[in-house]
Amino acid sequence: MKKIIFLLSGLILINCSKSGGEKQEVKADLTEVLTEDRAPSPAAAPPPPPLSISEKVVSDENGTNKDVYPSKKTDTISKKIxxxxxxxxxxxxxxxxxxxxxxxxxxxxxxxxxxxxxxxxxxxxxxxxxxxxxxxxxxxxxxxxxxxxxxxxxxxxxxxxxEEYTDVAIKLANKKIYLEKYRDMLKSAATTKDMLEIQENIRELEDEIDVAEGRLRFIDDRVNYSxxxxxxxxxKVRSSATSKIGFGSRFADSVTEGWNSFISFLLGIISLWPFFLIIPVIVFIWRKWKSKNKNKN
Missing domain, CATH: 3.30.70 (Alpha-Beta Plaits)
Structure with a gap:
């Protein structure tokens, strides 16, 4: 009887030690899983710090801020004819x-x-x-x-x-993104200088956005309505009566035009009256001078 009790006690102790080991292994596995879950993945890394307030967001042509402010994805634009x-x-x-x-x-x-x-x-x-x-x-x-x-x-x-419409639409989308970034930066501006600089950039972007939207509206209007x-x-085909009337009218116009030309010629001659007065005086002086020379000889 004592031997049987001793064997049963040994078996119980062995089972307890195994279950304890398994529990420790389970706990270790859970710890590793929790550690892996808490470790930040590369995809969930925090975004890079924003640019300083004094730095201006430049256009895509310069290629400086493409990684900071990614371009907005635009829908496929249909043909614009x-x-x-x-x-x-x-x-x-x-x-x-x-x-x-x-x-x-x-x-x-x-x-x-x-x-x-x-x-x-x-x-x-x-x-x-x-x-x-x-x-x-x-x-x-x-x-x-x-x-x-x-x-x-x-x-x-x-x-x-x-192509033109797509280019304007993409640039417009990017400008709107930049505008929102500047507005967010304006809220956290610390100095008056930064606020004035950001407000100036916002004003320039708003003007450029208005121009781009106007261009798109113009193209849409020309595309939608040809x-x-x-x-x-x-x-006009002239009949005989109409031809006679036309000839008489033209004849009267010709007479009137001839009379007007004569009046213009007469007025032109009258406008030369100073020369008509000067010429006799010149002739008189010339003759007198000539007569004096004859008397001397």
């Missing part, structure tokens, strides 16, 4: 054709930006500057080419401004 056109159409009746043109413009959701009419002895000219959505530009051109009149000339051009310069031309 500006379409312009010029057309000259000979018509039989300007007023009738203008009504037809108005219907075509309305159908294509376009509008007239400028209208100019000239009436001369030889012809009538109606010039329209039309702005039309880019998707309706080709349909508008085709409508004017068919059924309006005889197309005397047509010039269509396309200008790809995608421009067509349309000229309606009507040559």
């Amino acid at each position: 500006i379409k312009n056109g010029e057309m000259k159409i000979q018509v039989g009746d300007i007023k009738k054709t203008q009504n037809q043109v108005d219907e075509i413009i309305k159908k294509n959701n376009a509008y007239i930006q400028k209208e100019e009419f000239q009436n001369t002895d030889m012809d009538d000219n109606l010039t329209l500057i039309i702005r039309v959505p880019h998707k309706n530009f080709d349909a508008l051109i085709n409508s004017f080419s068919e059924g309006v009149g005889t197309v005397l000339s047509k010039n269509i051009s396309s200008n790809d401004v995608t 421009t067509l310069n349309l000229n309606l031309y009507k040559e």
Whole structure:
């Protein structure tokens, strides 16, 4: 009986020692895991300290602050195509054709930006500057080419401004990032000199941002709405009665012009009156001098 109790006690002590070792191993493993978790990873390293307040943020061209202020990722910009056109159409009746043109413009959701009419002895000219959505530009051109009149000339051009638009958009995004950085720096400015310098940089950036945004709006307007310069031309055909009236009018103009020329000539002669007074005096003095020389001889 004593031997059995002694064996059981030994087995219990051995199991306790093993469990203690396992617990120590588990604790060691947990300690290592916690240590690894507390150790800062390279990806989670704190950001570099900001630039001093007196340093200016320069543009990407200099390549000095690209790592400090990374460029903002911009979305992919679709193609930016500006379409312009010029057309000259000979018509039989300007007023009738203008009504037809108005219907075509309305159908294509376009509008007239400028209208100019000239009436001369030889012809009538109606010039329209039309702005039309880019998707309706080709349909508008085709409508004017068919059924309006005889197309005397047509010039269509396309200008790809995608590269310019992308460049301006990227620079604008970067300038906005710089602007926010300066505003944050202004909050923590310690001296008046630093505040004035930062405010000046903010003002310059705001001006540059306004210019860039205006350029983008201009390009968007030219891309979204194409421009067509349309000229309606009507040559005047003179009848016999009109020709007679035209000849009589021109004859009267010629007589009037001849009379005006005669008056101008007469007034020109009158304007020379000082010379008419001086010439007789010169002749009188010359003759008197000549007579004195004869008497001496």
